[in-house]
Amino acid sequence: MHIPNINSIDLNLLKVFDAVYREGNVAAAARRMGMSQPAASHALARLRHALGDDLFVRSARGMLPTARAEQVAGPIRQALGYLELGLQSHVFDPATSTHRFSVALDNCSAIALTARILSGVSQAAPGVSIHLRPSGTIDVDGMMDASELDLFIGRPGESRERFCSQVVSSDPFVVVHPGHSNSLDGVMSVEELVSTPHLQLSSTGDDTSFLDAWLEKQGLKRTVQHSVPLLGYTSELRQKDLLVVMRRPIAEVISGDGGLSIRQLPFASPLVDTCLRWHRRVDTNPAHVWLREMIGSIVARVGTAKDSSLA
Missing domain, CATH: 3.40.190.10 (Periplasmic binding protein-like II)
Structure with a gap:
């Protein structure tokens, strides 16, 4: 492998490499750098010579990095990031900053x-x-x-x-259901939990099987009627007699629009x-x-x- 002399590499060449790697296109990299496309191409050619590798190969999908380019891309980006931080002022004034x-x-x-x-x-x-x-x-x-x-x-x-x-x-789970109060309003009974169909949220990544495990210990089971994304369930919930078990921060926000109420579970909820x-x-x-x-x-x-x- 060709081992370059660090003294022969201009910092600007590394900035051009990073821009081309991110954009996958020399013209776009040049615009990102505020330079002409010929200047960016020339800088890339100099770096290719210094590293002894093509670095990027033209394809229908743009400039594809070679194995060598993939190898050095991470260290170059981190080095540039550290340099940018080092050059920043050690004082931050939020009232005047444009960060x-x-x-x-x-x-x-x-x-x-x-x-x-x-x-x-x-x-x-x-x-x-x-x-x-x-x-x-x-x-x-x-x-x-x-x-x-x-x-x-x-x-x-x-x-x-x-x-x-x-x-x-660290937030607990609560139950959201049709109603007219947007604050935590008492504890939902076990009977309500099992007699009313549930909506399951499919996009939060939250596991609500803890509820099923607790109900099973009581010899009970809930009915999950539908599974829907987080952003698409409120109209369904307002129109039908359904329940959703969700984290309290979400419940506080969506119930604020009216038509939905929040109740606590009849047992200590796990925290997320x-x-x-x-x-x-x-x-x-x-x-x-x-x-x-x-x-x-x-x-x-x-x-x-x-x-x-x-x-």
Whole structure:
């Protein structure tokens, strides 16, 4: 394998490589870099010579990376990410900053927290922009490694040394059903649980088999009539006499539109943790610390409001 001399490689060549790797197209990479396409092509040619590899091969799907390019893409992206962080100011002023954050959320967090996060950012940091995206369609860890994602909000994942995490909420399950109260209104009886058909949410990733196990110990069984996605069940629920067992943060939001009520289960519900997850390299970065503290305080206020409704 050709081993290049690091002194012969211009930092700008690595930035062009990273842009081409991300875009899969030299012209798009050039636009991303704010340079002409011939200049980007020339830079790529210089890096090919320095590394002794073609790096990218033209195809109908764009510029496909070679095995060597795949090998160096991760280290180059991480090195550029560390350099960018190192050059950033050690002081973050939310009132004047124009920083842009990218945050991924799971379904439950997206429903329960999106409006609150946007409101909190707008009030504390009017020049800051935040890009919220669903976590179910992306490689969260890979994007954090590539410095393309600042933070994940959702259920705890597999513990990995290069990531940090913090549990910010532990929430029980409740029962949502047609009604006119949007606050926790007593305990649902066992008879209601088994006599009324249930909707099962198919897109939250939550396992509600704990309810079936508890009912089985009582010699009882519920009827799950339909299984539907989280975003498509409210009209069905309002029109029919059905129940849905879901995490309380989702229930609090969807019941606020009226026509739905929340009841507690007739036994102690298991708790589901919501955590913040970020790459260890940004652990002490002032901008990221501010973002995590702000979101953590928002979740804490939501939890306090919900707990007071139980009093």
